[in-house]
Amino acid sequence: MSLAQLVDLRKVYRMGADVEVVALRSINLTIDEGQYLAIMGPSGSGKSTILNLVGCLDRPSGGRYILGGQDVSGLSDGELSEVRGRRIGFVFQSFNLIPQLTALDNIEVPLFYQRMHRRERRRRAQELAERVGLGPRARHKPAELSGGEQQRVAIARALANDPLIILADEPTGNLDSRTGQEILAIFDDLSSRGRTLIIVTHDESVGRRTHSIVRVADGVVVGHEKN
Amino acid sequence: MLSLKTTETLRLGVESLLLHPARSILTMLGILFGVCAVIATLSVVEGISRKMQEEVLKMGATNIIVQAVRPAESQSTTAGSGSGGAAIMYGLTYEDAERIQSSVAGADVIVPARRIRTTARYFTRRTRVEILGTVPWYADTYRIEVERGRWLTPLDLHKTDNVCVLGAAVARDLMPRMEPVGQTLWLGEYAYRVVGVLGARGMSGASGGLGGKTEDFDRVIYVPLTAASRRFGEVLVDRAAGMNSFEVCELHEITVKVAEAEQVRPAARIITHLLEKFHDTARPDWAVRVPLERLEALERTKWLFVVLGASIAAISLLVGGIGIMNIMLASVTERTREIGIRRAMGAKRKDIVQQFLVETVVLSTLGGAVGVPVGAGLATLIPWGLTKAAATLGVGGEAALAGLAQTVVTPGAVILALGTSVFVGVASGVYPAYRASMMDPIRALRHE
Numbered sequence: 001m002s003l004a005q006l007v008d009l010r011k012v013y014r015m016g017a018d019v020e021v022v023a024l025r026s027i028n029l030t031i032d033e034g035q036y037l038a039i040m041g042p043s044g045s046g047k048s049t050i051l052n053l054v055g056c057l058d059r060p061s062g063g064r065y066i067l068g069g070q071d072v073s074g075l076s077d078g079e080l081s082e083v084r085g086r087r088i089g090f091v092f093q094s095f096n097l098i099p100q101l102t103a104l105d106n107i108e109v110p111l112f113y114q115r116m117h118r119r120e121r122r123r124r125a126q127e128l129a130e131r132v133g134l135g136p137r138a139r140h141k142p143a144e145l146s147g148g149e150q151q152r153v154a155i156a157r158a159l160a161n162d163p164l165i166i167l168a169d170e171p172t173g174n175l176d177s178r179t180g181q182e183i184l185a186i187f188d189d190l191s192s193r194g195r196t197l198i199i200v201t202h203d204e205s206v207g208r209r210t211h212s213i214v215r216v217a218d219g220v221v222v223g224h225e226k227n
Numbered sequence: 228m229l230s231l232k233t234t235e236t237l238r239l240g241v242e243s244l245l246l247h248p249a250r251s252i253l254t255m256l257g258i259l260f261g262v263c264a265v266i267a268t269l270s271v272v273e274g275i276s277r278k279m280q281e282e283v284l285k286m287g288a289t290n291i292i293v294q295a296v297r298p299a300e301s302q303s304t305t306a307g308s309g310s311g312g313a314a315i316m317y318g319l320t321y322e323d324a325e326r327i328q329s330s331v332a333g334a335d336v337i338v339p340a341r342r343i344r345t346t347a348r349y350f351t352r353r354t355r356v357e358i359l360g361t362v363p364w365y366a367d368t369y370r371i372e373v374e375r376g377r378w379l380t381p382l383d384l385h386k387t388d389n390v391c392v393l394g395a396a397v398a399r400d401l402m403p404r405m406e407p408v409g410q411t412l413w414l415g416e417y418a419y420r421v422v423g424v425l426g427a428r429g430m431s432g433a434s435g436g437l438g439g440k441t442e443d444f445d446r447v448i449y450v451p452l453t454a455a456s457r458r459f460g461e462v463l464v465d466r467a468a469g470m471n472s473f474e475v476c477e478l479h480e481i482t483v484k485v486a487e488a489e490q491v492r493p494a495a496r497i498i499t500h501l502l503e504k505f506h507d508t509a510r511p512d513w514a515v516r517v518p519l520e521r522l523e524a525l526e527r528t529k530w531l532f533v534v535l536g537a538s539i540a541a542i543s544l545l546v547g548g549i550g551i552m553n554i555m556l557a558s559v560t561e562r563t564r565e566i567g568i569r570r571a572m573g574a575k576r577k578d579i580v581q582q583f584l585v586e587t588v589v590l591s592t593l594g595g596a597v598g599v600p601v602g603a604g605l606a607t608l609i610p611w612g613l614t615k616a617a618a619t620l621g622v623g624g625e626a627a628l629a630g631l632a633q634t635v636v637t638p639g640a641v642i643l644a645l646g647t648s649v650f651v652g653v654a655s656g657v658y659p660a661y662r663a664s665m666m667d668p669i670r671a672l673r674h675e
């Protein structure tokens with residue numbers, strides 16, 4: 001069953017009066033439930049732009065985007081925030097944790113905006129920290145954690161609201177290869193439990209761990225390989 | 228669930244402010260000083276105003292006081308009854324009192340009074356006093372409170388008895404540490420029996436309460452009007468003035484009391500008219516004083532000061548508000564990435580607005596809450612400092628400073644100060660919070 005559908009999706013950035021950057025020309029892509037997908041392609045090909053659109057961080061310039069049976073291409077800013085909060089989990093290359101909050105508090109952030117009760121939030125955050133193998137480090141702030149630990153926190157945070165899709169933009173880009181492998185193992189595990197995941201990567205070996213690789217170049221999909 | 232969310236947002240704001248305690252406190256100071264200024268000004272103004280009001284009210288808000296005014300020396304009329312000195316004939320008469328009584332509708336009480344300055348003696352003790360010859364109902368009109376013994380009675384008036392009631396200071400000076408009631412003292416060459424002693428009343432017109440000379444209520448001896456007229460006669464000799472000067476004056480004062488405040492002005496107009504008709508207009512020897520008008524003038528003056536204080540406070544609150552806004556704009560830039568993260572995690576624009584607005588409101592409200600007691604403390608220090616300074620420099624005007632001695636923090640002033648600080652918090656937070664909320668999440672996430 002298809003979870004998300006990108007139909008002839010376009011994204012044009014307007015820079016100044018008449019300079020336009022066409023980031024995505026026409027993207028057609030179907031993401032099925034439980035799929036483990038890698039997006040690969042040269043730098044500037046539009047991978048991050050696709051992920052931002054799928055994650056409802058941005059709105060397409062043209063085409064349609066259907067997520068969970070709902071056309072979200074024309075939603076308002078507030079509605080998109082709602083969709084992000086409930087249905088999307090983000091993992092970033094640079095972790096993007098809030099520095100003044102502890103690991104547990106960071107995991108709670110998406111729950112806060114879903115108005116979950118404080119005590120329930122804390123319980124859920126502890127459970128998730130356990131799940132990503134954070135252990136006693138959960139009460140530390142990001143600056144006191146290693147890159148791998150920070151990315152574990154980010155994954156726990158992405159899982160907090162039990163999203164439809166987890167989107168990871170080069171999640172191992174800032175990690176050494178051994179730590180990267182540990183993080184990828186968590187993704188593999190999540191996939192095996194039925195999670196839908198999209199990973200943007202430059203690394204062929206990362207791509208080969210997934211179910212299929214979508215190759216992008218110059219704002220269009222140029223290939224779709226099953227592993 | 229709104230309250231749950233509000234408390235959570237509040238907690239978030241407070242935690243964020245606690246991350247930079249020094250910065251938060253410094254930012255708060257602007258509002259603190261502003262609120263301090265509001266409270267201090269308002270409570271000093273209120274204190275002075277109440278003090279002056281009290282003084283005016285001692286004169287009675289529904290009273291109209293007609294006073295005899297001694298005309299300038301050059302225009303004096305010589306009466307051949309003196310021995311060398313010039314006698315001045317002036318002032319109010321019993322006829323005046325009767326005319327007023329019959330012409331002023333709604334005049335409750337008319338109190339004629341005579342004032343005679345002389346020396347009171349009790350055995351070897353002497354003190355300068357003012358004898359006030361008056362009628363028993365003077366007590367109601369001027370809210371006289373007898374501390375010991377009794378006040379003058381109609382019988383005293385009728386019998387022309389030599390009885391007197393002492394002001395607090397007179398009793399203290401002449402008969403310290405003893406019971407004055409029942410004693411006999413000498414007023415000039417006449418013996419008077421003390422029947423009562425009044426509680427301390429203080430000065431009138433101390434801080435400009437009523438135009439004209441100040442009067443020390445505690446240095447007065449009250450005697451029946453009949454006794455005063457008969458014993459001292461209409462011709463008064465003031466030996467204390469150095470050379471012998473005579474004055475002829477039937478009544479020094481007539482107080483007209485009306486029932487309602489609205490009647491004061493019309494009655495005062497009629498009285499003025501009457502006196503103009505029967506007295507020499509070229510050489511006016513009377514004056515009509517209306518405490519109520521003084522009270523109204525006071526109220527206007529008070530508002531002038533309130534507006535002045537409010538302007539000063541407004542400027543300092545404005546500066547405080549700009550300070551908060553400045554810090555908040557810097558904080559928003561500094562936390563751009565955090566804003567991006569929160570937006571990606573589902574925060575709506577209004578969540579971001581609330582987050583930053585809560586911070587500024589908490590800061591300013593806290594500043595206000597601390598500013599109120601500090602301002603109240605400052606308000607009590609101002610008159611203390613001024614009194615000290617006046618004493619050190621040997622400057623007079625203690626009477627005027629006495630008005631400063633009581634500062635009053637009214638609930639209105641506190642509400643105004645707190646309300647303003649909350650308002651400043653919102654006003655200074657709106658723009659930074661709006662800026663934060665309008666950031667593009669993707670760009671914010673990439674911000675270094």
Ligand SMILES: Nc1ncnc2c1ncn2[C@@H]1O[C@H](COP(=O)(O)OP(=O)(O)OP(=O)(O)O)[C@@H](O)[C@H]1O
Nearest residue numbers: 013015021022023042043044045046047048049050
């Ligand atoms: N906000 C923006 N304004 C203008 N142009 C943009 C913006 N974001 C992306 N682009 C352009 O869109 C194109 C696609 O960018 P995108 O970030 O999606 O590439 P990418 O495939 O993720 O590259 P990389 O592998 O380097 O991360 C690029 O040419 C980029 O310069």
Ligand SMILES: [Mg+2]
Nearest residue numbers: 047048049169
């Ligand atoms: Mg990219």
